[in-house]
Amino acid sequence: MNIAVIGAGALGCLFGGRLTESGHDVYLLHYRQAYVDHLNEAGLTIESENDEKTDIAVTATTDANEIGVADLVIVFVKSHQTRDALAEHAACIGPETDLLSLQNGLRHYDRLLDIADEDHSFAGVTYQGAVVEEPGYIRVTSSGSSTFGGANDGGLHRIEEILVEAGFPVELVDDPRPYIWAKQLVSLPIKPLAALTHLSNGELIETPETRTLMKEIVAEAEYVAEHHGVDIPMDDPMAEVVATCEESYSHYSSMLQDIRAKRKTEIDDVNGAIVDIAREEDVDVPINELATNLVRALEKSYLD
Ligand SMILES: NC(=O)C1=CN([C@@H]2O[C@H](COP(=O)(O)OP(=O)(O)OC[C@H]3O[C@@H](n4cnc5c(N)ncnc54)[C@H](OP(=O)(O)O)[C@@H]3O)[C@@H](O)[C@H]2O)C=CC1
Ligand SMILES: CC(C)(CO)C(=O)C(=O)O
Incomplete structure (x- = not known):
């Protein structure tokens, strides 16, 4: 071929x-x-x-x-x-x-x-x-x-x-869409919070402040998915997030690696996409919006 x-x-x-x-x-x-x-x-x-x-x-x-x-x-x-x-x-x-x-x-x-x-x-x-x-x-x-x-x-x-x-x-x-959403649902709370805090995946889930934010990011995204008509093939997304963070305890998320290397991140297509779809669906996602804006601001500090 x-x-x-x-x-x-x-x-x-x-x-x-x-x-x-x-x-x-x-x-x-x-x-x-x-x-x-x-x-x-x-x-x-x-x-x-x-x-x-x-x-x-x-x-x-x-x-x-x-x-x-x-x-x-x-x-x-x-x-x-x-x-x-x-x-x-x-x-x-x-x-x-x-x-x-x-x-x-x-x-x-x-x-x-x-x-x-x-x-x-x-x-x-x-x-x-x-x-x-x-x-x-x-x-x-x-x-x-x-x-x-x-x-x-x-x-x-x-x-x-x-x-x-x-x-x-x-x-x-x-239909690949539910699977695309399922993978992103696990990434959404990890990537921006790692990028903003420089914590490893395991530290993110162990730290009460970030763990609370992670739960809120996932809950907002599940709500957006529901309004958008996406049936995510995952019983308990937050449990998947916890398991992923525990399995990859010492890993520094790819978005943090991008920030450290002063590269543009994929924030627009991850949490940024949730914010855009939430707007279309008339749903509020304040924590995803804050995380998106903070990562974009961080990028601005070194890009251009
Ligand atoms: N790496 C991984 O383990 C995983 C990655 N993914 C996803 O897969 C995708 C690719 O990731 P990854 O391979 O890590 O990314 P990389 O940054 O390693 O590779 C992308 C490559 O494309 C090059 N590129 C940029 N613009 C163009 C262009 N116009 N024409 C041709 N090449 C171009 C980049 O160059 P330059 O670096 O100069 O911009 C870079 O070499 C991403 O969406 C990522 O999130 C998914 C699962 C796992
Ligand atoms: C979010 C996760 C677990 C993979 O999507 C990650 O750590 C990364 O992006 O490097």
């Missing part, structure tokens, strides 16, 4: 690298020529959770015209980079191209549906985790499954087959 991966970062290199190894014609798309040259010359090294290292020769490019029309485009830029990246690399997307996004945030499925029809848009979540240790060196941090869905069964099974062959556990669902 001719596959383009938009965003050659942590997950883009992991998925792109393993799909290359599996025998597909994969192109990793990035906007920085020096980085693309490095990937083409040095290839990728993927370090698995049990410290096994695999070297993979890959093809990277800044120019989607080099790819032609891809059979499948996988989007792995950060959520706020999606619109621009899809426009920049539009040359590899034709009317028959399947699009897949497993990004975080609440809006990635809609962004695909803005540019492709329902039969070619597939989205969901992944519990696969990875970090870029250095350019071209990707360390896998977790090997959870990827749950995604869409309207076209044939397309879904095509994508399932190639991901499973490449070693990724997959679960298919008819």
